Amino acid sequence: MAKAKKASTSAASSAGDAVDEQLARYRSMRDFKVTAEPSGGTKSKKPEALPFVIQKHAATRLHYDFRLGWNGVLKSWAVAKGPSYNVHDRRLAVQVEDHPMEYGGFEGIIPRGQYGGGTVMVWDQGTWEPHVDVDEGLRKGSLKFGINGTKMHGNWTLVRMGGKAAQEGKPNWLLIKEHDDFERGPDDPCITEEMPNSAVTGRTLEEIATASTHVWNSKETAGEGPAWYRDRARDADAASTSDKAASKPAAKPSAKTTSKASPKQAKSPPVVPAQIEKLPQEKLPDFLKPQLAGETTAPPAGDEWVHELKLDGYRVQARKHGNNVELYTRSGLDWTHRMKPIAEAVKQLAVEDAILDGEVCVLDDKGLSSFARLQASFEKNEKHPLTFFVFDLLHLNGHNTRPAAARTQSPLA
Numbered sequence: 001m002a003k004a005k006k007a008s009t010s011a012a013s014s015a016g017d018a019v020d021e022q023l024a025r026y027r028s029m030r031d032f033k034v035t036a037e038p039s040g041g042t043k044s045k046k047p048e049a050l051p052f053v054i055q056k057h058a059a060t061r062l063h064y065d066f067r068l069g070w071n072g073v074l075k076s077w078a079v080a081k082g083p084s085y086n087v088h089d090r091r092l093a094v095q096v097e098d099h100p101m102e103y104g105g106f107e108g109i110i111p112r113g114q115y116g117g118g119t120v121m122v123w124d125q126g127t128w129e130p131h132v133d134v135d136e137g138l139r140k141g142s143l144k145f146g147i148n149g150t151k152m153h154g155n156w157t158l159v160r161m162g163g164k165a166a167q168e169g170k171p172n173w174l175l176i177k178e179h180d181d182f183e184r185g186p187d188d189p190c191i192t193e194e195m196p197n198s199a200v201t202g203r204t205l206e207e208i209a210t211a212s213t214h215v216w217n218s219k220e221t222a223g224e225g226p227a228w229y230r231d232r233a234r235d236a237d238a239a240s241t242s243d244k245a246a247s248k249p250a251a252k253p254s255a256k257t258t259s260k261a262s263p264k265q266a267k268s269p270p271v272v273p274a275q276i277e278k279l280p281q282e283k284l285p286d287f288l289k290p291q292l293a294g295e296t297t298a299p300p301a302g303d304e305w306v307h308e309l310k311l312d313g314y315r316v317q318a319r320k321h322g323n324n325v326e327l328y329t330r331s332g333l334d335w336t337h338r339m340k341p342i343a344e345a346v347k348q349l350a351v352e353d354a355i356l357d358g359e360v361c362v363l364d365d366k367g368l369s370s371f372a373r374l375q376a377s378f379e380k381n382e383k384h385p386l387t388f389f390v391f392d393l394l395h396l397n398g399h400n401t402r403p404a405a406a407r408t409q410s411p412l413a
């Protein structure tokens with residue numbers, strides 16, 4: 001996880017530190033033979049979470065390298081257009097050679113003239129879960145899996161093309177979204193445009209190319225030598241440039257996608273209560289897959305449960321990054337423009353960075369949520385005030401608050 005930025009730390013070097021941590025994380029997975037097969041029938045061990053990474057790669061042509069960690073390597077496909085949540089899109093995915101596990105944590109530049117020369121961004125990463133036997137699927141050309149990253153969610157398929165395409169030098173596959181809660185329609189924004197920046201450092205491709213603090217040496221990856229180096233002199237250069245930019249009074253407003261490294265270096269660090277301070281540190285995530293309700297035959301009992309009235313509204317995730325607030329639907333669509341008063345209210349909260357999980361409702365005369373009124377206010381332009389019931393805090397000021405136990409009273413209890 002990325003270290004929280006301290007006031008004394010420059011944006012450039014904290015991005016560099018985050019990349020170092022990623023490289024170390026992937027390196028640690030290199031020797032461990034990840035496999036989802038149950039081990040010998042002795043114990044039904046839960047399969048290890050398998051890592052995946054998608055690297056946005058500005059080489060001769062921009063493409064997305066889709067990589068699934070399997071048996072200590074990254075099985076790799078180059079997807080020219082990147083993934084699409086539209087189930088009707090079939091994205092050409094050309095299988096390329098397996099990559100070393102450590103490469104999955106790499107964000108930086110590969111010198112011109114080397115294999116893959118250009119700029120590399122960790123566009124997404126997380127875990128994947130095969131729904132079929134992986135080795136057989138790779139052999140037969142059909143791999144179905146679930147994926148859980150910051151941008152990638154739900155069920156996907158990789159299928160190898162037959163016929164003429166199969167005769168080509170590199171196997172051509174198609175990356176296809178399967179029907180589920182996360183799929184998007186043809187008019188919905190495409191994820192590559194909606195969330196263009198790094199999942200690890202929040203940087204744009206240009207920012208990564210300009211900092212170029214991490215350089216991958218593809219000539220060394222076959223041997224045991226160091227595959228990459230970090231240029232700390234460039235860290236310092238980038239830091240002094242960004243400090244200058246930050247102190248300029250007429251600084252450019254930050255880009256619309258807020259996942260950039262925070263430019264507010266001069267500000268004092270936000271106050272974090274002691275119990276939050278103990279929670280793991282992380283970079284503010286782009287979007288977190290919300291936990292959905294499940295069905296049971298009887299309600300659970302005991303002190304660790306609170307019972308709440310069911311709210312009939314829209315599940316909304318509010319992401320506050322400084323003065324920038326975005327509101328996402330449960331499938332990750334940006335609905336900020338449709339609920340501006342809620343965004344404005346979240347903006348007023350006295351926290352720097354936060355992700356709130358809740359439900360946006362319209363209340364009827366008895367104070368109960370009315371889905372009919374909510375729909376009327378969105379579709380018939382009726383003016384009903386919106387209420388945002390927040391039931392969880394998923395991130396606060398550089399800390400992952402998801403592992404923390406809820407010790408709160410329900411607002412409606």
Ligand code: MN
Nearest residue numbers: 057065078116
């Ligand atoms: Mn590539």
